[in-house]
Amino acid sequence: MPAGPEIPEWADPSELDPSIRAALRGLDPRNSAKVAGHLVVAGTLVDEDPETALAHARAARDRASRLAVVREAVGVAAYHAGDYAEAAREIRAYRRMSGDHGYRAVLADCERALGRPEVALRLVAEALAESPDAEEVVELRMVEAGARRDLGEDAAARLVLEAALGGRPDPSRLDVHDHGQLRLAAAYSDLLRAQGEDERADQWLAAVAAVDPELAGEDLGVEFSELEEADDLVGEQAAEDAGGRDGAAEDAAVEDDDEPLDAGEQSLTFEEEVEAEVAELLGESESGGEPTPDADADADADADRNSADQH
Numbered sequence: 001m002p003a004g005p006e007i008p009e010w011a012d013p014s015e016l017d018p019s020i021r022a023a024l025r026g027l028d029p030r031n032s033a034k035v036a037g038h039l040v041v042a043g044t045l046v047d048e049d050p051e052t053a054l055a056h057a058r059a060a061r062d063r064a065s066r067l068a069v070v071r072e073a074v075g076v077a078a079y080h081a082g083d084y085a086e087a088a089r090e091i092r093a094y095r096r097m098s099g100d101h102g103y104r105a106v107l108a109d110c111e112r113a114l115g116r117p118e119v120a121l122r123l124v125a126e127a128l129a130e131s132p133d134a135e136e137v138v139e140l141r142m143v144e145a146g147a148r149r150d151l152g153e154d155a156a157a158r159l160v161l162e163a164a165l166g167g168r169p170d171p172s173r174l175d176v177h178d179h180g181q182l183r184l185a186a187a188y189s190d191l192l193r194a195q196g197e198d199e200r201a202d203q204w205l206a207a208v209a210a211v212d213p214e215l216a217g218e219d220l221g222v223e224f225s226e227l228e229e230a231d232d233l234v235g236e237q238a239a240e241d242a243g244g245r246d247g248a249a250e251d252a253a254v255e256d257d258d259e260p261l262d263a264g265e266q267s268l269t270f271e272e273e274v275e276a277e278v279a280e281l282l283g284e285s286e287s288g289g290e291p292t293p294d295a296d297a298d299a300d301a302d303a304d305r306n307s308a309d310q311h
Contacts (some may be wrong), residue, residue: 004059005052007037015040023069035060035070042073050080061090068097079106084113104132105139109146117147138164138180142187154195161188171207182208186215 013021013036020039024032038060045053054077057070064070075090088110091103104127111120124144132140141164148157162169164184175181189204209216 004034004038004062005041005055007034007041007056011037011040011044013037013040016043020069023067024064027064027067031063035064035067038063039070039073042077046077046080050077050082053077054081054083066097068094068100071097075103075106079110082113084110088114105136105143108140108143112143112147112150117150120144120147135180138184142183145187145191149191149194154191158188158191158195161191171203174207176211179212182212182215 013033016024016036016039021036024036027035038056042053042057042060045056054074057074057077060070061074071090072094075087075094078084078090079087088107091107091110095101095103104123108120108123108127111117111123120143124140124147127140128137141160145157145160145164148154148160161184165181165188166173169185169188171185174185185204186208189201189208192198192204193201205216
C-alpha cells in the first residue's frame, strides 16, 4: 500500500468530529491512526492548500475506501482542488454509503464544470423541489445562474439572481448581515458588468465592498467553478487518476477483503471498483431496480474520464 504524504506532527486525531472518530474504530488501530491523521490534514488545508488536502484525502481512501466519511473527505477536497470528475464520483459514493443527500449544489456545480449545464439545471430543480434551507438555496441559485450563463442565457441568469435578491433589487436595501445575500450581490454585479451596465455594477460592488472588501476583491463571477480550463483539468487529472491510483485502489480492496481478486475483478478500472464497493455495501446488484439519476450521471462522468484517458 502506498505510504502517501507524510502526516505532519500538528495533525491531532482528537480534532476530528466524534462521529468520524467513531467511524474509524472498526479499523486496525495503527491503520486508524494513519487515516485519522490524513483526514485532519485534509480538513485543515482544504481551503488554503487544496492540492495537498486532496493528496491526504486520497491517502486516507487508499487505507479505508469503505468508509463513507473518507469518501466525503476526498469529494470535498477534490472539489476545492478543481478535480470535478473525482469530486462528483466521490460525493455520490458518500451519499449512497451514508444515506445523506447533501452536497446537491456541489454536485450540480460539478456538472457545470464538466460541460453539462443542462444536467446542472436539472439537479438544481430537483433540489429546490425538496424545500432546502435558506443557505442551500443561495448555493443552488448561484449554480443555476452560472449554468444559465454557460448556456448563453444571460437574461435568465439575471432573473434568477434578481429573484434571489428579493425582486427589484436595490443595493441600498442589501442585508449586510446575510453573507449569502452578499455573495448573490457580488455575482449580480459581475453579471451587470458583463451586460454593459457598469454604473449599476459599481453600485452593487460598492455595497458589497462596504461590508466584505475581500469578497468584493475576488473574481466576482458566480462563485462556484467557472468552465475556463475545466476541460484541460479533467483530461489531465483523469489520466493522473488512471496512472497513479489504480494500483493503490486494488491494494486497498485486497487488504479490506483479505481475499485474492479473481481474473474478472483484476480487470476492473478504479471507477468500476468504486461502484462495486458501493453496490456491495448497500446489497445492490446490477439487475436490481431502476437506475437513479445519480447513477446515470456517474455513467456520464465515467465515460468522460475514459475518453480523456484514451486521448
